[in-house]
Amino acid sequence: MNETKNDLTGRNEAEEVSKEVTDKYSLRGRVFNRIREDILSGKYAENEELKEVSIGNELGVSRTPVREALRQLELEGLVNIIPNKGAYVHGISQKDIHDIYVIRSYLEGLAARWACERITDEEIENLEENVYIANFHIGKKHYETIVELDSQFHETIYKASGSKILEHQLSTYHHYVERIRKISLGREERAKKANEEHAAILEAIKGRNGDLAEKLAHEHIISTIANLNKQGL
């Protein structure tokens, strides 16, 4: 009865993984990721009502997983729920994205500072490899890979900060602006500069220079914001 390509009951969808919802194979997890992506990608209009049955039908599942997903999205702030009334899209605006970058500029700095104290040798090697390989792919203009490596670089530092709280928060923000990051790193000039900045941050962390690492990581995000402005975002 429901054999569209949207059906989530099969195992054939290569859904993007969300760090927040560990349960990537449950219906709820997939519905959550799906709606989230659809909101972040702008498929839904702002304030559009998200009806449980409609979405359920569209995705080939019952109301239950949809409800749970919507409730979680409410907590993430991507959905507004008015009791006994409905769930409404509350996507992130241009201003929200800007705010997130500014917030990140502080928190990435803090993560780099903490990483200086707690990073493991393995993680350092990880970062060195990342910078080295990224350099190769930038030359080859492999933009998909570049974005992926950029994600990994930052995620590694989040983890190395040794703070679950900070890691969790930065991961969430990082995902929020994924769409923007793809655009930003799509310019070779920016990708190159970003990787140089990564290298500098890595050196500061290796040298266990907390002040410098914080400053460089902070400036790395500020530099990203400047680039976004240049691109008219």
Added chain:
Amino acid sequence: MNETKNDLTGRNEAEEVSKEVTDKYSLRGRVFNRIREDILSGKYAENEELKEVSIGNELGVSRTPVREALRQLELEGLVNIIPNKGAYVHGISQKDIHDIYVIRSYLEGLAARWACERITDEEIENLEENVYIANFHIGKKHYETIVELDSQFHETIYKASGSKILEHQLSTYHHYVERIRKISLGREERAKKANEEHAAILEAIKGRNGDLAEKLAHEHIISTIANLNKQGL
């Protein structure tokens, strides 16, 4: 069959309001707040399994609202959910609390800076009244009220920052450490100092001095951390 004092189906429980879950009158909302409080207050042991039926029975509701609440708590990081297995308490540790304060020290600074640009006259009056009244209650040792006023002072600045994202994040953290804040402000010396710091931050905001406001708000939290350390927390 279920007429214990824990029953949430009645309207007689004065549940604490959570800013995140707007639906304070739905069963889910109340179950959410209840479990959250119980985790934050330490009623549950770390890694304790939270079984849907048990909690449902305890609270006099079915599994459905409990499930939804647990899924939300997972997103908040207070509960670990292992698919097909169970939900486990993942309370916040001493280190988490410390991390939150450090993170807050940056974000409160940012909020104060942004507030300088966007705060309304009404909000300024609000803050002035807050500081003035707090001074009175500190003299009277009305600690409940002092904590409440402290919350309001900070929440007002969060709102005045004009950033939904930042407001949301700071509110969440603020609630996380509520238990600690009660202890901290329970010392007259600290309550007095905190209010003086509030007054200074307010003056900086009124003077639209972003750099100073950020610095003072940042230091206000650092000063709180120092006090916590002094109290052996």
Added chain:
DNA sequence: GCAAGTATCATTGTATACAATAATGCACAT
């Protein structure tokens, strides 16, 4: 005695049924 396999039970995952609430539209009075 012990390990592997299996049956049983407990628990979660999903779907659906029923209840409560809010929205809609129509009839009717003014």
Added chain:
DNA sequence: ATGTGCATTATTGTATACAATGATACTTGC
């Protein structure tokens, strides 16, 4: 024509039923 009230419908809120999964304990063969 307009607004009020009621009936109808749509939608969410909650409970429960059923399915699937994982845990447990027992049995059986060695």
